[in-house]
Amino acid sequence: MTAPDVPTTVLTSPASQTGPRKTTPRKRVVRAAASDPREALLALRTEVAKAVIGQDATVTGLVIALLCRGHVLLEGVPGVAKTLLVRAVAASLSLESKRVQFTPDLMPGDITGSLVYDARTAAFSFREGPVFTNLLLADEINRTPPKTQASLLEAMEERQVSVDGVGRPLPDPFVVCATQNPIEYEGTYPLPEAQLDRFLLKLTVPLPGRDDEMRVLEAHHAGFDPRDLSQLQPVASAADLAAGRAQVSGLTVAPEVLGYIVDICRATRTSPSLQLGASPRGATALLATSKAWAWLSGRDYVTPDDVKALARPTLRHRIALRPEAELEGATTDGVLDSVLASVPVPR
Numbered sequence: 001m002t003a004p005d006v007p008t009t010v011l012t013s014p015a016s017q018t019g020p021r022k023t024t025p026r027k028r029v030v031r032a033a034a035s036d037p038r039e040a041l042l043a044l045r046t047e048v049a050k051a052v053i054g055q056d057a058t059v060t061g062l063v064i065a066l067l068c069r070g071h072v073l074l075e076g077v078p079g080v081a082k083t084l085l086v087r088a089v090a091a092s093l094s095l096e097s098k099r100v101q102f103t104p105d106l107m108p109g110d111i112t113g114s115l116v117y118d119a120r121t122a123a124f125s126f127r128e129g130p131v132f133t134n135l136l137l138a139d140e141i142n143r144t145p146p147k148t149q150a151s152l153l154e155a156m157e158e159r160q161v162s163v164d165g166v167g168r169p170l171p172d173p174f175v176v177c178a179t180q181n182p183i184e185y186e187g188t189y190p191l192p193e194a195q196l197d198r199f200l201l202k203l204t205v206p207l208p209g210r211d212d213e214m215r216v217l218e219a220h221h222a223g224f225d226p227r228d229l230s231q232l233q234p235v236a237s238a239a240d241l242a243a244g245r246a247q248v249s250g251l252t253v254a255p256e257v258l259g260y261i262v263d264i265c266r267a268t269r270t271s272p273s274l275q276l277g278a279s280p281r282g283a284t285a286l287l288a289t290s291k292a293w294a295w296l297s298g299r300d301y302v303t304p305d306d307v308k309a310l311a312r313p314t315l316r317h318r319i320a321l322r323p324e325a326e327l328e329g330a331t332t333d334g335v336l337d338s339v340l341a342s343v344p345v346p347r
């Protein structure tokens with residue numbers, strides 16, 4: 001039952017108060033942040049915001065996924081900074097990360113790795129693919145054919161790669177951040193619906209509001225170069241994520257709140273607009289994301305509002321509309337909203 005009692009700022013270590021000594025302030029930030037995992041993860045959001053303007057909800061979603069060791073699918077039209085976001089998160093973490101651009105000609109072995117023949121030893125040895133990393137940016141995942149998608153989805157589920165009968169475990173943490181354009185785009189292969197629940201969260205990256213878009217332009221006008229993220233420093237580590245996760249697991253969840261999660265998921269199963277409701281796996285995912293969010297918000301207990309806040313991104317890809325409902329213009333988010341409105345909230 002750890003109540004993370006968080007000091008207000010990261011930079012209040014005695015050293016930083018002794019005036020403008022020109023040492024390496026960024027090292028102090030790293031150390032101060034590492035001593036408190038919640039602060040480190042909040043600092044991560046601030047760091048990402050140096051490159052990405054707005055999109056706070058998406059950044060928070062990424063942090064929640066990292067805490068839960070879950071994979072994320074980011075969906076949005078081209079040009080809303082999906083790639084930039086994940087690159088910025090990677091640059092702000094002291095984790096190994098790799099990026100794969102999913103193209104139509106990418107082969108499964110280009111993701112997982114393959115056996116290569118070594119003439120000197122006259123034997124095959126395994127050459128690891130980019131999936132052997134902590135944070136994998138799987139960019140434009142729906143531009144690659146199903147066979148290659150399947151190799152990634154399998155690695156995501158099993159956290160290992162099997163080649164030639166040998167299972168090779170992936171590093172820990174192993175988190176995939178995949179991006180995709182909305183499926184109606186030409187030349188895309190929709191991800192298999194039945195496997196979408198391998199993603200803990202599906203985040204919808206919106207177009208920015210006018211003010212945010214103005215700030216994007218101002219930053220570019222002032223010389224911001226999205227290719228160069230060297231101004232971002234690693235402010236959180238795998239140890240912070242592990243420590244955060246341990247604190248999250250100690251959170252209190254009242255039986256009424258557990259019941260609320262179950263009732264929401266059950267209601268999706270009887271919704272007349274849905275042909276597929278959320279499974280018990282979806283319910284456990286909603287519990288995990290709600291706990292992570294409660295902890296990030298500085299509480300040691302989960303409220304029904306936490307559950308409500310995470311219901312859409314956690315469940316939207318785990319439910320399927322009936323064709324009739326779709327024809328009538330229903331959306332999964334709309335249906336989830338009416339489900340949330342219909343389920344009594346515990347108090």
Ligand SMILES: Nc1ncnc2c1ncn2[C@@H]1O[C@H](COP(=O)(O)OP(=O)(O)O)[C@@H](O)[C@H]1O
Pocket residue numbers: 051052053054055076077078079080081082083084085179208216226
């Ligand atoms: N919210 C934002 N903050 C900063 N730059 C942005 C933002 N949205 C768009 N941009 C600019 O647009 C570019 C396109 O972003 P990118 O990550 O390639 O988009 P996507 O992957 O969604 O197609 C960025 O590199 C950046 O120059």
Ligand SMILES: [Mg+2]
Pocket residue numbers: 082083084139179
């Ligand atoms: Mg992109």
